[in-house]
Amino acid sequence: MSDYVREVLRESWSDAPATSVEAKLAVVREAARHGYPTADPDEMNAQIRAGQQAGLDPEVA
Numbered sequence: 618m619s620d621y622v623r624e625v626l627r628e629s630w631s632d633a634p635a636t637s638v639e640a641k642l643a644v645v646r647e648a649a650r651h652g653y654p655t656a657d658p659d660e661m662n663a664q665i666r667a668g669q670q671a672g673l674d675p676e677v678a
Contacts, residue, residue, distance in 0.1 A: 656664075
């Protein structure tokens with residue numbers, strides 16, 4: 618059984634990427650066309666630290 622699992626994993630790793638180059642380029646082009654809001658990196662990091670110290674999980678929020 619473990620040999621089978623190893624073989625399947627090897628095959629999956631050698632297959633084509635999960636996301637095509639065209640799809641990745643489309644995302645980059647879309648982002649370049651629009652101005653998305655961002656925060657100051659220091660402010661963002663401070664907010665993340667404050668959430669962590671308060672016990673909030675940023676992955677859940």
